[in-house]
Amino acid sequence: MTTTTIKEFYNEMFGDYCPEVIKYIEEMDKKDVGHFNVFNIADMYNVCKAKPAMPYNRRAYYKISLINGKNTVEYTDKTIEIKDFAILFATPKIPYRYTPLDNNQKGHFCVFTSDFMTKSKTGLVIDELPIYQPNTDFIFQLTEKQYEEIQSIFNKMHNEIESDYKFKYDLLRNYLVELIHYGQKLKPMDSLIDTMNASSRITSLFLELLERQFPIESSTQTLLLRNPKDYADTLNVHVNHLNKTLKERTGKTTTEIITSRILQESKILLKNTAWNISEISNSLGFEEVAHFSNFFKKQSGFSPLAFRN
Numbered sequence: 001m002t003t004t005t006i007k008e009f010y011n012e013m014f015g016d017y018c019p020e021v022i023k024y025i026e027e028m029d030k031k032d033v034g035h036f037n038v039f040n041i042a043d044m045y046n047v048c049k050a051k052p053a054m055p056y057n058r059r060a061y062y063k064i065s066l067i068n069g070k071n072t073v074e075y076t077d078k079t080i081e082i083k084d085f086a087i088l089f090a091t092p093k094i095p096y097r098y099t100p101l102d103n104n105q106k107g108h109f110c111v112f113t114s115d116f117m118t119k120s121k122t123g124l125v126i127d128e129l130p131i132y133q134p135n136t137d138f139i140f141q142l143t144e145k146q147y148e149e150i151q152s153i154f155n156k157m158h159n160e161i162e163s164d165y166k167f168k169y170d171l172l173r174n175y176l177v178e179l180i181h182y183g184q185k186l187k188p189m190d191s192l193i194d195t196m197n198a199s200s201r202i203t204s205l206f207l208e209l210l211e212r213q214f215p216i217e218s219s220t221q222t223l224l225l226r227n228p229k230d231y232a233d234t235l236n237v238h239v240n241h242l243n244k245t246l247k248e249r250t251g252k253t254t255t256e257i258i259t260s261r262i263l264q265e266s267k268i269l270l271k272n273t274a275w276n277i278s279e280i281s282n283s284l285g286f287e288e289v290a291h292f293s294n295f296f297k298k299q300s301g302f303s304p305l306a307f308r309n
Contacts, residue, residue, distance in 0.1 A: 039109055064087065064089055068085055069106060073139055088138060090138060094234070277304050
């Protein structure tokens with residue numbers, strides 16, 4: 001997958017220029033703690049003069065957002081309507097769209113990397129927690145009392161990140177763990193299934209998920225999602241439903257779309273890198289070089305070496 005820099009992440013979230021963000025990036029560059037930051041949503045609307053969106057295509061970052069306002073969240077075949085209070089736990093593995101419906105947005109959100117929450121520092125493996133599983137709902141309705149309880153945790157985060165306490169990042173990790181455990185005890189929000197737009201949304205999210213794996217920029221990089229079931233599991237839909245939807249929307253099966261994109265990338269790697277065939281084969285998820293060679297010849301009519309030459 002393509003690496004997204006911390007600066008690119010914040011530029012997409014708040015626009016190309018935000019003094020508070022630039023200052024924070026400069027401070028964090030001096031520390032080797034992984035990445036963590038916390039924001040007051042209303043403040044960021046005013047300071048950065050841009051809506052603090054929650055871009056789902058940022059690969060490296062986990063997000064926890066405490067929401068107070070009217071919003072919608074779309075993922076797979078679900079549309080979640082948030083009218084008052086909610087909390088959202090986002091993982092890089094699940095693509096979604098988060099849309100504020102007005103400018104009267106309040107609450108808080110934090111972003112962090114897996115490096116910030118390593119097992120050696122927290123005792124937890126972030127991707128093994130129930131709330132961060134790909135097939136798990138990640139948006140939770142809150143009562144006003146629950147909102148205030150969670151807001152108190154975010155307030156402690158805000159206070160601590162501004163402090164000069166030597167061990168403040170350890171304390172911030174503890175607050176993150178508290179938020180995660182709070183969320184895991186909550187009941188998922190009911191979704192409004194929009195049948196007219198569901199197939200369009202699934203198709204869009206599938207294609208986004210496919211493109212997120214490219215370009216292959218290192219011979220040690222490899223595709224994480226290789227077949228239709230991998231994509232269906234990540235999107236939390238049955239593989240037959242995914243295939244039917246894509247066939248109806250694009251005229252192609254899931255396998256045909258994946259095959260076409262892998263073939264396209266293999267041609268780019270053969271023509272534009274000095275990697276050997278084995279390295280290209282491995283990076284594209286083939287278990288054996290022979291499997292890649294057969295795949296390429298079947299799809300293109302040439303062997304990998306003949307195409308390269």
